[in-house]
Amino acid sequence: MSGTYTILVDPNWDTTGAVTLTLSEEVLGWITPGGASVPVTIARAGQRARLFFNGTAGQRVSINVIGATFTSYNVLLLNPNGSTLANTGGQQFLEPQTLPSTDVYAVLLDPYQAYTGSGTVIVYDVPPDITGSLTINGAALPVTLSVGQKAFLTVAATAGQWITLRGTNSTIGCLEFAFYLPTGGWVSGACGATWQQVTYVSQTGTYTFRLDPYGAYAGSLDVSVTSP
Numbered sequence: 001m002s003g004t005y006t007i008l009v010d011p012n013w014d015t016t017g018a019v020t021l022t023l024s025e026e027v028l029g030w031i032t033p034g035g036a037s038v039p040v041t042i043a044r045a046g047q048r049a050r051l052f053f054n055g056t057a058g059q060r061v062s063i064n065v066i067g068a069t070f071t072s073y074n075v076l077l078l079n080p081n082g083s084t085l086a087n088t089g090g091q092q093f094l095e096p097q098t099l100p101s102t103d104v105y106a107v108l109l110d111p112y113q114a115y116t117g118s119g120t121v122i123v124y125d126v127p128p129d130i131t132g133s134l135t136i137n138g139a140a141l142p143v144t145l146s147v148g149q150k151a152f153l154t155v156a157a158t159a160g161q162w163i164t165l166r167g168t169n170s171t172i173g174c175l176e177f178a179f180y181l182p183t184g185g186w187v188s189g190a191c192g193a194t195w196q197q198v199t200y201v202s203q204t205g206t207y208t209f210r211l212d213p214y215g216a217y218a219g220s221l222d223v224s225v226t227s228p
Contacts, residue, residue, distance in 0.1 A: 007021060026050045029051045032053060045116060046114060055099040058099065064124070070115045074088060074089070080104055107123060130149060142221075152210050153223060159201055161200075164196050167194065167223055180210075181208075209225070
């Protein structure tokens with residue numbers, strides 16, 4: 001509420017001395033998912049930046065901070081009531097989050113301690129994940145991924161087979177890929193335009209091949225499965 005507030009400085013025990021207090025308002029602004037990035041400057045110790053945006057129930061958003069000069073910081077996605085929906089845990093990229101309701105949300109850029117600096121905030125409007133199927137020794141499947149998107153591709157395999165998962169013509173800097181049955185599997189990673197991973201099939205069934213670009217990487221690649 002509006003009024004006069006009081007800051008109490010209370011030394012521990014019998015400690016005496018002097019302290020300088022800095023009182024700052026948050027840096028406020030608006031940002032649009034899928035729209036232009038917003039540059040932010042935090043010049044005062046203890047200050048934070050809060051960027052509001054309109055969100056829709058079921059919409060997926062992801063957040064990235066580029067060119068940050070803060071020594072250390074956290075980025076939070078806030079619910080309409082101000083509670084935390086998700087945070088980056090000190091990283092610059094927030095994986096896609098699904099908004100629970102149609103309302104006004106906020107991105108909170110919060111430097112640790114008394115750090116100051118600047119950075120550019122981007123909120124991505126993340127499309128639905130891609131699904132598809134592959135056939136062993138069949139044609140390669142072209143896949144294009146936006147920031148935050150993943151691809152889930154199924155392939156039928158027989159116990160005792162050796163198969164090779166292949167990625168070619170990739171414009172995605174680095175990505176994580178996983179190959180698993182509902183009972184478990186493995187996860188690996190790859191960087192570069194061409195990569196392959198040989199694996200042994202221990203159970204007959206339909207496997208899922210998941211492609212997940214690191215951070216804010218996006219682009220396209222051709223995916224195939226061969227034997228071996």
